[in-house]
Amino acid sequence: MSAKPIVQVENVTHVYSRGNVTALDDVSVTINRGEIVGLIGQNGSGKTTLVKHLNSLLKPTKGRVLIDGEDTEKQSVQAMSAKVGYVYQNPNHQLFARTVQDELEFGPRNLKVDEAEIEARREEAIEFFGLEEMRDLHPYRIGFPLRKLVGMASIFTMRPDIFILDEPTTGQDNITTQRVYKLIHRLRENGHTVICVAHDMILLAEVVDRLLVMRDAHLIADDTPRKVFAMREVMESTHLAPPQITQLSLNLKKGKVVLSVDEMLKELKS
Amino acid sequence: MQGIAVPISVVPGNSPIHRINPIPKMVWVLGILVISFITRNPVILGGVFLLGLLFVTIAQIWPSYLRVVMVLFPISLTLILLQSIAPAFPQPWTPIVAVGPFTIWQEGIYSGLSLLLRIMCMTTFAMVMIMTSHPSDIFASMQKVGLPYTMNFILTMTLQLIPILQSEFNTVLKAQKSRGLKGTGFAAILPSMVPVFVGAIERVQQLSISLESRAFGSSGQKTSYRQVQFGFKDALVLAAGALFSGAMTYWLLVDKTLDWSRTLTFSPAFALILFFGAGIGFLLFIAFALRLVLTA
Secondary structure (H helix, E strand, O other), X not given: OOOOEEEEEEEEEEEEOOOOEEEEEEEEEEEEOOOXXXXXXXXXXXXXXXXXXXXXXXXXXXXXXXXXXXXXXXXXXXXHOOOEEEEOOOHHHOOOOOOHHHHHHHHHHXXXXXXXXXXXXXXXXXXXXXXXXXXXXXXXXXXXXXXXXXXXXXXXXXXXXXXXXXXXXXXXXXXXXXXXXXXHHHHHHOOOEEEEEOOOHHHHHHHOOEEEEEXXXXXXXXXXXXXXXXXXXXHHHOOOOOOHHHHHHHHHOOOOOOOOHHHHHHHHHO | OHHHOOOOOOOOOOXXXXXXXXXXXXXXXXXXHHHHHHOOXXXXXXXXXXXXXXXXXXXXXXXXXXXXXXXXXXXXXXXXHHHHHOOOOOOOOOEEEEEOOEEEEHHHHHHHHHXXXXXXXXXXXXXXHHHHOOHHHHHHHHHHHOOOHHHHHHHHHHHHHHHXXXXXXXXXXXXXXXXOOOOOOHHHHHHHXXXXXXXXXXXXXXXXXXXXXXXXXXXXXXXXXXXXXXXXXXXXXXXXXXHHHHHHHHHHHHOHHHOOOOOOOOOHHHHHHHHHHHHHHHHHHHHHHHHHHHHO
16 A cells, blocks of 8 residues: 555635535645545534545535546546545435446446446446345345445446445445445455545444544544544534443543454453 | 526515515416417517516516526427418418428418417416415415315425425436436436436325324314415505406407407518527527537
């Protein structure tokens, strides 16, 4: 993993013209290639506005956004989609094709990938996400958790450098949640950059290297989950609670901050 | 892409027309509807249309109104074009001038112009009504007039669903663009329409469940959170609307000399300018639309 910045957000301010709302106020952040980043904050703190700048859905009112060294200002969303894959929170907004299989082929076909490669990617995605049984079903006929996986798979086949996952585990059952974890680990192994907007602290504690915290259009913290969870004031001011096991370790006030039950066990045994 | 949606919903404002109760406005819309269908006289229709534009000015809804009219623009051009060579009018027709294999008919021009004005009159008044009345106010006042609750609910729900569907459409279009969807034309229709319609059906299903669980259709006296006033001014506007449309209807039905279909003659020059103007306008529109689709 080289430490080359792939996302550079430089002093970005965004004002929604309707209602004159400042959703981002002078935000700067640099994300390196291969980093797994979590983005947390209350609803309305500017998380979604920030990630929408990365694939050019929104343009900064002030400042600039560089993706792989290129300014997004002049780029269309379609052009950016080859580099930045945005998985929407609600899969119903993205899915439309007659079968799951067609759905997986839609993205790469838009990018003019050749047919043999499309097929290879499709098969890989079906295998990885465990969609074999439903490959010929209509996406709306399968349950919500699996539909969400299809949404992720449809971006996965586009092979973007950067994955943006908006609430990937919300409304998911245990099995699909595990698969999301697996997906993120797999993306990490392949050297992709992942930005995860989430309220699921356990997910973040488990998979993320770095946590960005937003409050009222500002970025207020940027560190490893271990350190961010220990910042009591930051966490309280955003009304976010670390995983219970981490809270326990924080309240014990001795030893180190733990992120999982296994870690706690190890800590207690030593 | 934000501007793709036509804003057929209330435009916030505080003009004199905004402040009028929805009922008198509806009476006007109904009256104009009757007048537009009774007559084909272009001068009377034109006059009613100008009156409508005056209301648009008073209500200060020009930008939204123009966006609706823009949608009607290609339809009006084809209307003029097709009517002048194939009038929707009883025979016999009087020829004015021949253009290649086609003949432009006297009745065709007349019929095209009057149909166009009819559409414009009705749209203008309907838009003034819809763009200046909050759906909840319409609901509350219809309730007062005594429209059955269920009927009333269907009516206002439809009005409220339009902006929701428009924002939904924008979200879906953005989601599809994030998947590399190109084009705003035919290629974009399926990927963006399917999720919107499926979403709409799901929404309606959920709505019906939530209505049931909140005792929809239970009997008894209903009160409304939103209070609508019906003052002296509203009564005046209502009376004016009823009187105006009543008098116009009577006049138009009685005075047979207002039927100008056989007496009003158009000069060949006027007919040609209208015909070619509409033709060229239509071709330009097609070219513009094609360019938009191909370059997107």
